[in-house]
Amino acid sequence: MKIISTLILILAISPVYAEIYKCEENGIISYQQFPCKEGGTEFIPPKDISPEQQKAAIEKLDREIAIQAEQKQQQQEADDKERLIRAQEEKADAAAQNARANTAQVLQNARQTEQIRNQNQRPYFPIAPVNPPDNFPIAPTDPIIPEPLPANN
Known part of the structure; x- marks a missing residue:
């Protein structure tokens, strides 16, 4: 199978040589594989370019x-x-x-x-310390103990 596909590939790649004709009809140039009906010439493509040109x-x-x-x-x-x-x-x-x-x-x-x-912001009114007058009574420092109530018999 590989040999057949290789041969088909080689044949498909090989160049096809066919005759090409250059025809001119009504000022229009065309190329075809069959000879022209009226006039026309065989077209020969140019050969490969030289190594210097390559x-x-x-x-x-x-x-x-x-x-x-x-x-x-x-x-x-x-x-x-x-x-x-x-x-x-x-x-x-x-x-x-x-x-x-x-x-x-x-x-x-x-x-x-x-x-x-x-x-x-509150208005600030400084309060001066107040010293009591000399004759101001000062509360006793001893606690006041209430007297007992009389008993009712």
Whole structure:
């Protein structure tokens, strides 16, 4: 089975040589495998290019690939820089927003503190110590013991 599939693959890959005709009808050029109805010529495709032409084509292709790779690298670097700048701008915006929020909180705290001070502020009237006059009776320091009540018989 492997031999048959290999042979079919080789036959399918092998180049097909067929005659090609170049026909021109009403100013339209077409290529076909059958001879033209009116006029036309057999078209013979050009042969392979020379080894020098192949080398030149390879060098040209390599240069173009290198240029594209360099452009891609430059574009990637530019995109990275742009992403970094955007991230820094977003960070700065967030910091500014936090600063505004902190400022608003500080102002709110200051207003509340002022309100509490105003509510708790009582007029202060210092009271001078009063010394009793010399003839002022002073209460005895001994406890007063009540006398017993008379008993009723």
